[in-house]
Amino acid sequence: MAASITDSRRSDRLAGLVGLSVMLVVLTFNALIALVALSPELERLRHSSLEATQALAISLADDVGRAVALGIPLEEIYQADQYLQNTLIASPEASAVAVVDGNEQMLYQAGIAMSEASEVVRTPILADRQTVGAVLIVPSHDIVHEAMLHLIALGLAVALVAGCAVGAWFRIQRLERVDLPRARFVAGGRSVARGHFADYSPPASGSPFRPLGILAARLTTPVRRAHRILLALADEVRALDTAGAHAKDIAQSVAPVAPYWFERARLSGIAQAGGAWWIAIAFALGEATRGLTASFAADRIGNDPFATIAVGGAVGADALGSVLGLLFALALKGRYAKAAIAVGLALAGVGLGITIQLRDPLTFVAMQMLAGFGLWLALFSALCQRGTLTRLPWRAALLLLAAWATGPVIGGILAEAEGRRLAYATVGAALLAMALLSLLVPSRPRLSQRARPRLELPAGIALFAIAMAIVTWADIHLAVTQLRENYAHLALNFALIGTASLLPFAMGLRLPPASAVALALAALGAATVVSVPAVVVSMALGLGLGIAVSAARAGGFTGTGALALLTGALAAALIEISSYWTQITVVPVTAAVLVAALALTLATGGGRPIADRDA
Amino acid sequence: MRGISRTIVFVIAAIVAMVGFAAVAARVVERGEEALAEARLGVVLTKADETIERGLQLGLPLSELQQVEPVLDRAIATSDDILAVDVFSQTGVTVFSTDRGAVGQPVPQAWTNAIAEHRNRLPWRASERETETIGTDATNDFGQTEGWVALILARDALTSPLSRLPPVLTKAWALILVGAAVMALVGTLILRGLRRPFERAEAALAQAIDGDPLDAHLKHRDALLASIAAAAVTTRRAEEAVADASGRLSRLDDEL
Numbered sequence: 004m005a006a007s008i009t010d011s012r013r014s015d016r017l018a019g020l021v022g023l024s025v026m027l028v029v030l031t032f033n034a035l036i037a038l039v040a041l042s043p044e045l046e047r048l049r050h051s052s053l054e055a056t057q058a059l060a061i062s063l064a065d066d067v068g069r070a071v072a073l074g075i076p077l078e079e080i081y082q083a084d085q086y087l088q089n090t091l092i093a094s095p096e097a098s099a100v101a102v103v104d105g106n107e108q109m110l111y112q113a114g115i116a117m118s119e120a121s122e123v124v125r126t127p128i129l130a131d132r133q134t135v136g137a138v139l140i141v142p143s144h145d146i147v148h149e150a151m152l153h154l155i156a157l158g159l160a161v162a163l164v165a166g167c168a169v170g171a172w173f174r175i176q177r178l179e180r181v182d183l184p185r186a187r188f189v190a191g192g193r194s195v196a197r198g199h200f201a202d203y204s205p206p207a208s209g210s211p212f213r214p215l216g217i218l219a220a221r222l223t224t225p226v227r228r229a230h231r232i233l234l235a236l237a238d239e240v241r242a243l244d245t246a247g248a249h250a251k252d253i254a255q256s257v258a259p260v261a262p263y264w265f266e267r268a269r270l271s272g273i274a275q276a277g278g279a280w281w282i283a284i285a286f287a288l289g290e291a292t293r294g295l296t297a298s299f300a301a302d303r304i305g306n307d308p309f310a311t312i313a314v315g316g317a318v319g320a321d322a323l324g325s326v327l328g329l330l331f332a333l334a335l336k337g338r339y340a341k342a343a344i345a346v347g348l349a350l351a352g353v354g355l356g357i358t359i360q361l362r363d364p365l366t367f368v369a370m371q372m373l374a375g376f377g378l379w380l381a382l383f384s385a386l387c388q389r390g391t392l393t394r395l396p397w398r399a400a401l402l403l404l405a406a407w408a409t410g411p412v413i414g415g416i417l418a419e420a421e422g423r424r425l426a427y428a429t430v431g432a433a434l435l436a437m438a439l440l441s442l443l444v445p446s447r448p449r450l451s452q453r454a455r456p457r458l459e460l461p462a463g464i465a466l467f468a469i470a471m472a473i474v475t476w477a478d479i480h481l482a483v484t485q486l487r488e489n490y491a492h493l494a495l496n497f498a499l500i501g502t503a504s505l506l507p508f509a510m511g512l513r514l515p516p517a518s519a520v521a522l523a524l525a526a527l528g529a530a531t532v533v534s535v536p537a538v539v540v541s542m543a544l545g546l547g548l549g550i551a552v553s554a555a556r557a558g559g560f561t562g563t564g565a566l567a568l569l570t571g572a573l574a575a576a577l578i579e580i581s582s583y584w585t586q587i588t589v590v591p592v593t594a595a596v597l598v599a600a601l602a603l604t605l606a607t608g609g610g611r612p613i614a615d616r617d618a
Numbered sequence: 619m620r621g622i623s624r625t626i627v628f629v630i631a632a633i634v635a636m637v638g639f640a641a642v643a644a645r646v647v648e649r650g651e652e653a654l655a656e657a658r659l660g661v662v663l664t665k666a667d668e669t670i671e672r673g674l675q676l677g678l679p680l681s682e683l684q685q686v687e688p689v690l691d692r693a694i695a696t697s698d699d700i701l702a703v704d705v706f707s708q709t710g711v712t713v714f715s716t717d718r719g720a721v722g723q724p725v726p727q728a729w730t731n732a733i734a735e736h737r738n739r740l741p742w743r744a745s746e747r748e749t750e751t752i753g754t755d756a757t758n759d760f761g762q763t764e765g766w767v768a769l770i771l772a773r774d775a776l777t778s779p780l781s782r783l784p785p786v787l788t789k790a791w792a793l794i795l796v797g798a799a800v801m802a803l804v805g806t807l808i809l810r811g812l813r814r815p816f817e818r819a820e821a822a823l824a825q826a827i828d829g830d831p832l833d834a835h836l837k838h839r840d841a842l843l844a845s846i847a848a849a850a851v852t853t854r855r856a857e858e859a860v861a862d863a864s865g866r867l868s869r870l871d872d873e874l
């Protein structure tokens with residue numbers, strides 16, 4: 004069986020090998036770093052844990068000692084057991100608390116049996132400078148154990164992100180630099196085999212196909228030159244044959260070359276399109292605060308149940324503003340793009356940057372809407388103007404997905420390093436700077452929008468919206484509940500979601516779109532019903548979204564696709580808001596929608612592999 | 619050259635991942651230390667707060683709770699990290715303090731900002747140049763906040779973000795370098811074989827240019843080689859056809 008013209012399976016295997024190698028190397032060295040550099044830190048933590056337990060013991064001994072000093076016998080302190088139980092509940096650093104008298108007789112105890120403890124912190128109870136007994140505390144070291152588990156999960160997750168990211172990058176490189184040029188080269192070779200001797204220019208310098216292209220040119224150049232000489236000779240003979248008596252002979256002479264064509268090649272417009280890189284950077288910056296929005300909104304309200312409205316409102320306002328910005332940009336069809344980009348980026352910069360001063364939830368919601376509007380207006384104005392949206396939809400989709408994935412990682416790192424408000428201000432300032440820079444970029448002619456990639460099925464739109472709704476739900480609950488104020492971990496999980504969403508593109512996974520829904524459903528169940536680490540859930544959610552986007556292929560980030568994604572985000576925000584009145588958590592609602600979407604997908608052919616549907 | 623640049627990408631990715639792991643791991647440890655320090659100081663803070671709240675529950679105004687001062691003095695004695703303990707009213711004026719000179723003075727702006735930011739019933743935390751302050755609210759029987767209790771701590775009493783990263787990196791840098799070298803080696807080994815299909819195709823094309831027939835490659839599994847062979851065969855035929863046509867035209871030219 005002949006290999007495919009792209010030999011993309013080989014590239015898939017290579018990308019897998021590269022990703023796996025990076026993952027293994029990083030995992031091995033992370034383990035070594037943990038052993039060598041982090042063990043002393045954990046020992047310090049253990050020491051701090053003992054100090055905290057000691058402080059608790061001193062405080063308890065002080066309370067009990069004062070009671071005894073007031074004349075209450077140590078063995079008759081009212082509700083002392085209950086007091087110890089309450090202390091234990093409020094102190095996670097202790098797993099058992101006990102009070103013994105001067106004869107080491109156990110008087111009161113809460114928690115595990117002292118006999119089971121391998122380590123006990125002991126503080127004497129002093130009453131009028133006399134030792135009347137002792138407080139015993141068994142340290143739980145829960146925080147140390149939790150830190151160790153976090154480190155193990157972290158080492159795995161970082162290795163996974165590094166492996167997936169490098170594997171995906173390598174696969175995209177292979178696609179752009181090897182697979183597609185190879186397909187073009189093979190097609191060119193087959194064209195020559197059919198007798199079409201076009202003027203194939205060698206690939207650009209730096210391409211692995213350039214030496215091959217130069218050799219191919221050397222193969223065909225002699226015959227092309229000989230053909231040009233032949234044409235000149237034929238013209239010369241025709242000029243001599245003034246009476247036209249030998250016209251038939253001339254035609255017969257050149258007849259053997261009739262099956263061959265020596266036309267000039269047409270110039271391709273593909274290389275002229277593009278220019279999505281800088282807008283991808285702006286998009287990544289705009290998306291940087293995505294992981295911070297929900298927790299910032301929640302903190303404007305506190306622990307009040309009303310916080311769900313603030314959280315849903317902020318996330319929903321961002322999505323709604325984005326929808327409006329997208330529709331406005333699509334309505335402009337690339338006209339006034341320079342102004343739209345500058346204004347859009349400036350609005351996004353102001354909306355996010357001003358957050359440093361915001362205290363009130365309503366203003367924050369309004370600013371989120373402004374930022375969403377500005378960012379998506381700028382993004383789609385740039386894409387419509389350059390024609391990237393329709394001429395290079397794959398590249399645009401990949402770039403934007405990568406920017407969407409990278410943004411929250413930048414935001415998480417900024418929040419961890421300089422705090423959440425300053426992170427907003429930094430991102431806002433960077434967007435304002437990009438707005439100014441966009442004015443310096445020379446205007447380019449608007450490219451016509453001929454091709455119109457679209458979603459194939461209504462199920463595709465449903466899949467998009469559902470997958471995004473679930474990811475938004477995960478965004479909210481990671482930021483507000485699971486990893487509140489833990490920005491580094493938040494960034495890591497966003498990196499996992501984003502990287503996993505790129506994998507179906509990069510690895511050419513030809514999975515039926517229904518599997519996206521099934522995977523998302525499994526992730527949702529795993530997150531809420533069974534206690535599965537956030538790392539695994541994030542990977543599954545990202546893969547689900549990636550499969551859904553990949554299933555729509557070129558349509559992934561076109562107007563309709565983007566609209567579907569934003570609608571999904573909006574739906575998740577509305578469900579979050581409605582939970583204030585319905586008291587129904589997002590889980591059963593989303594699960595019901597997922598089942599409906601699965602049925603819809605299967606009913607409309609989404610359960611079959613993509614290749615079958617193409618056929 | 620391209621292979622080297624790709625290997626560098628692998629190496630940079632590995633270094634970023636390892637340094638990133640070290641940084642986030644340092645934050646994990648720091649968060650653990652913060653939680654333990656807050657638990658340790660929380661015991662002191664809660665005890666002072668409970669005493670004040672018991673007084674408020676008796677219906678006394680905050681400014682008249684004279685038993686507060688010895689409580690604050692006991693609190694400051696529990697840890698060297700505590701520089702001062704203050705109780706201040708809702709109007710932001712210090713009512714009691716272990717630093718007697720602070721009584722009657724307004725509290726720093728950073729504290730009021732932190733109070734505005736904090737979540738209900740949870741301690742708030744404010745950072746200033748030389749001190750860290752953690753505080754909690756003192757509420758009456760009706761759940762209304764009457765004032766605040768604040769522990770003023772030395773700056774290094776609570777771990778500041780990324781303060782543990784330098785010592786972690788100091789111990790890990792050699793491993794990171796070795797990891798980068800291993801990644802470079804693995805990358806080079808993987809990428810070394812990537813030129814082979816091109817080399818095979820280039821050799822076949824060179825053969826074709828030298829006039830060797832490539833018929834054996836026509837049914838090759840590799841579509842690239844097969845297309846080169848087919849192109850070479852057609853090119854030969856085209857050359858023959860052009861030469862034939864040129865010969866006929868030359869003869870006609872001579873005749874004319």
